[in-house]
Amino acid sequence: MQIYEELKARGLIAQVTDEDEIRDLVNNGKATFYIGFDPTADSLHVGHFMALCLMKRLQMAGNRPVVLVGGGTGMVGDPSGRTDMRQMMTVETIEHNCECFKKQMERFIDFGEGKAIMVNNADWLMKLNYIELLRDVGACFSVNNMLRAECYKQRMEKGLSFLEFNYMIMQSYDFYHLFQEYGCNMQFGGDDQWSNMLGGTELIRRKLGKDAYAMTITLLMNSEGKKMGKTASGAVWLDPNKTSPYEFYQYWRNVGDDDVLKCIRMLTFLPMEEIDKMDSWEGAQLNTAKEILAYELTKLVHGEEEANKAQETARGLFSKGGDTSNMPCTCLQEEDFKEGKIDILSLLVKCGLAASRGEARRLVQQGGVSIGGEKVTDIDQCWGCGDCECGDGLVIKKGKKVFHRAYMEK
Template identity: 70%
Template sequence: MGEDCIIRTDFVAPETRRNEMTLYDELVARGLIAQLTDEERIKDLINHGRATFYIGFDPTADSLHVGHFMALTLMKRLQMGGNRPIALIGGGTAMIGDPSGRTDLRSMMTVEQIDHNCECFKKQMSRFIEFGEDKALMVNNADWLRNLNFLDFMREVGAHFSVNDMLRARAYVNRMERGLSFLEFSYMLMQAYDFYKLYQEYGCNMEFGGDDQWSNMLAGTELIRKKLGEDAAAMTINLLLKHDGTKMGKTAGGAVWLDPGKTSPYDFFQYWRNVDDADVLKFLRMMTFLPLEQIDEMDRWEGAQLNEAKRILAHELTAMVHGEEEADKAQEAAKSLFAGGVSSDNMPQAVVREEDFKEGEIDILSVLVLCGLAQSRSDARRAVEQGGVSVNGDKVTDIHTSYRPSDFAEEFLLRRGKKKYCKITSR
């Protein structure tokens, strides 16, 4: 992430929430809570700032994405209420791979890849959560999982789990027809052991996670009860879903990342600016820190006013991830493009390098893929053949159109469709 990537600190303080509602009440009002183990106990813990809670992040890529962002905003809300977050980086569990929500086995990563991704996560998280003495903690489960003795682990942990009960877990049921490896089957035990270790070493009394993690989280509370005779709590938050039930955070080009090098602030802004009308208020409640009264007022908005709600959503989220300045730039760029007065100052940029040219030329299909306006050459071919591509305002109709380095010396503005632009330079 860029150095100017910050999270805003001018959020609404807990004491100014609507009608003096409790923190738990606000989580309910924002549509965040899915399942929990003991409502009254959880209310008491988080409302009085007595929760030391953890959320796990398996480093399966070198950047956090929109799905992680939901968890980070929850951690921020709870930290503002006086609770202590623990961000658990899964340097150990990533060596197995969580089967939840998967229809096949995850690709195996090397230790070097995992460790690199862990470092990327650490840098990004520190811009969202306040870490330090008596504040949030960042812990890596590689510290205890990678050196486990298999036989000792099976005797200490495996003896407390029923295979019959485990097979009823949703994550495993969904995989039984295609085949479930023993490697993945052991993931639940690893996650349960994480909670057990954090409870012992840091007094962690709660675990939070996505609703697809419910079975794994219950396994942790059971292990703590059986091994220590103590009660720990678990709560899941609703997954970020569109109104049709599909997951948010995916585009034709892949995931929506928090790293500006993978998803530019402009593209991040545009992603939220283009959400469906039926989703905008839900996302404002779940992901922003705007007062609920302000969002409730938008319930009466219609037509063009909903476009304003989308602009607010896009600006708020972009400011939280990339900072106010980048959010303002993205908003101005989007406004210029929508109005037809194309300004290249703030639009996404890409660079063609010497090695991108073959015999001194690069074709339009390669340019589209290089700058991220097409997912593949076949996708780029369709865009050109359908008349949706232009360079500096001139439509490109021939898929064999090629360019030399000198063509990129001056302004080279590539457009796909009505709203996707990229400024391309050469190096």
């Protein structure tokens, strides 16, 4: 199976323009393609995961990735899928986030000589002359067509700033610039980016002629990725200092039964023949599939050693024993104790297992908290410093799947 057919079989491709040309370029390793990442945080999260895996697959097939970090567009903010305007960031924050992105991407993408490149659209967008841009690029866009784009329709009722209205033009100009400077003949993006991407393809063809080689492919990576990237407690980060390898493993171990095989297809590098055999799995076999998914993705992001540790810890905990050293933990300080004791509500909030004492109270009252294997039923139950210094400290279980260790240094 060639790479384009594999991408379709894995459920990655949603829409394309010029499918025959795209198939030929991709399958013959002749695509120079870009995917954009706006640096809104100092770490990538699992919402970016599908894009990273896609770049890796295409590079392995001989194609050249161009990683575009949005140092320029990040100053404007994409209205796609949003109900409010994105917060402005300083130039220093954007530059820091871009550097963090590159370090994480190097686990997936080969940036060696002649291989993938990383570019920052601030390098050209910040130099644009406003009047020249209006005359040269703005004339190529129909306001009527832009207002029909889904990304803008979502924001019209709550108000769309002129700042955000420029995002499509800026993203389109990115493709135009990359096409001219780097021979970038293909762009990939999520299904919520379709209008913006078509704008880039149309700009190239209007400026350089209809025979200009400019293709677009959209994937289900943003709709699926954004859903994957958020949990009740916030984002699942690729930075181990934000989301530990164990937490990362557990996130994927806990995906729903209906999603596990879809995730294995889209995100792992297991052969399709092996994955197809899992289609008939059900019941306990789906738990095996979840372990496979969690292990493969943790290995991809954090390395084999951390994946092994996370899996051993998870298996040990669920069999009521095992090593807790790799479990997410919180080191308690003396000031966390009042008169030498800490109550269950304060403990849950301190460990980030509840956002407030009210939420912690509800968790306890609903029977969702255990300490050391014993269910906590009293919202006034307390533990002393000594309890947190002995052995593993306090091993907290929230619900059926979330474990956390609270301890004090001896």
